[in-house]
Amino acid sequence: MRKYTALFFLIMFMIGTDTFLISPLLPTLQTEFGVSTGIAGWMLGAYTLGSAIFALIAGPLSDGWNRRTVLLCGLLGFSVSTILCGFADSFWTMCLFRFLAGVSAAFTAPQVWASIPAVMPASSVSKTMGIAFGGLAASQALGVPIGSWLAVAHWSVPFWTIGTASLLxxxxxxxxxxxxxxxxxxRTSILGRYVPLIKSGKARSGFLAxxxxxxxxxxxxxxVGKWMADRFELPIGQIGTVMMFLGFGTLLGSIISSYAARKLGLTNTVAAGMSMLLVLYTVIPHFTSLPIVTIVYLIIFATLGIIFPLVMGALTSLNASIRGTISSLANSTMNGANTLGAWIAGLLYVQLGGYTSIGIFSAVCLALSLGMFLYGGLLGSKTVQTREESASAS
Structure with a gap:
């Protein structure tokens, strides 16, 4: 069973590394392709857009297919499209290959979460889920910085490395x-699998939050990579080093997440964490010391590492019979938000005072999110039942 655990960890590590790799490379790629700061973020957004769109159908469709086949095909597409990113010769070809990599990831990542209960003993499912999530956290701590260091030789090297490793x-x-x-x-229609979530107020408010x-x-x-390059005049290698600390923050947060929830309670942990985040996002653009900025971002990412697994657990508990669909919808929601965020970040950075406006926008989003979580009751909710479950219960 350890081979499955290691495999799932490494798959999520590769997907996570590829997802976040563009951020530290953004200044280099912007110069390479000669694009403005306002649209450069779409090299990141193209990936998340592809993942967001296709995750909506990948999860429900794959519930009726052989998950092993879907995982292998998705991983193959991810490998090839990532390798092609290293051969991109223009902004638009990079966006195209990033989009294809996102589409492939949409078919791969949900299969990891859905395959764990199928191949692992019931007593090991929770632990394996945590280790797989740790792969995402480790990608920020190690994968993204390593990619940044490889990019010192040439920006294409990280893409070729990730793609080749994924082939293995x-x-x-x-x-x-x-x-x-x-x-x-x-056979159940794609829309039919979403009906219980669409009808549930808790699910609607939870996913909006x-x-x-x-x-x-x-x-x-x-x-953040662009801001550090402009504010502190950091070369790409040093940006990767700072990103390593941020990734370790996420990894640390994911390790202590369940402990924090046991001590403080689910609602109190999420509320306290998000309240702290909205303050930190507001003040961090005003710091002029790189060590202080690094420490504050370490705290931010550790807090996010605590919050994300707890919120994801609350979402998947809405309905045990459609967890694959919920996971895919959550993935689509995350990537849709990151796509929109990359576009908004470019506009705010150029038009409204640089990173200060981004910090204020992020704080407002966190405040609204916390309000929706508390109003909707997701963090202490009963599950959403399907019609069949309701009928059997009655």
Whole structure:
């Protein structure tokens, strides 16, 4: 069973590294392709846009397919499109290849979460889920900085490295994972799987709050590399070093997340964390010391590392029978928010006072998100039942 745990960790590590890689590379790629700051963020947004759109259909569709096949095909597409990013010769070809990588990730990442209960003993599911999430956190702590350091040789090297490593993971997955075919042949429409969530007020408010949470954090993260390059005149290698500390913050937060929830309670932990975040996002653009900025961002990312698993757990508990669909919708929501955030960050940075306006916008999003979480009751809610579950219960 350890081979599955390691495989899922590494897949999420590669996807996470590829997702966040553009941020520290943004100043270099902007110069390479000769594009303005206002649209440069779309090199990040193209990836999240592809993932956001196709995640809406990838999860429900894959519930009726062999998850092993879907995972292998998604990982192959992810590998090839990421390698092609290293050959991009213009802004638009980079956006195209990033979009394709996002589409492939939309079919790959949800299969990891859905495959864990299928191949792991019930007693190990929660632990394996945590380790897989740790792969995302580790990608920020190690993958993104390593990518930045590789980019010192040439900006294309990180893409080729991630793509080639992902090809190796395909071989491991092919020989180690068993078939995971659906238990029944019953066909359910894509929209039909979303009906219980659409009808639930808790689900609607919960996903809106989740959208605002990622919109705030994603907008701030999209241009942090650009801001550090402009404010502190950091070369790309040093930006990668700072990003390493941010990733370690996420990793630390994910490790202590369940402990914090046990001590403070789910609602209090999320409320306290988000309240602190909206203050920190507001004040961080005004700091002039790089060490202080690094420490504050370490705290921000550690707090996000605590909050995200708790909120994701609350969302997936809405309905146990459609967890794959919920996970895909959450993934789409996250990437949609990051796509919008990258676009908004570019506008704010250029038109409204640089990173200060981004910090204020992020703080407002966090405040609205917290209000929706508390108003909707997601953090202490009963599950949303499907019609079949309601009928059987009655």
């Amino acid at each position: 993971l395909i071989a491991v997955a092919f020989y180690s994972l068993p078939d995971m075919k659906p238990s029944t042949r019953e 989740y959208l605002l949470l990622h919109l705030g954090s994603g907008t701030a993260f999209a241009f």
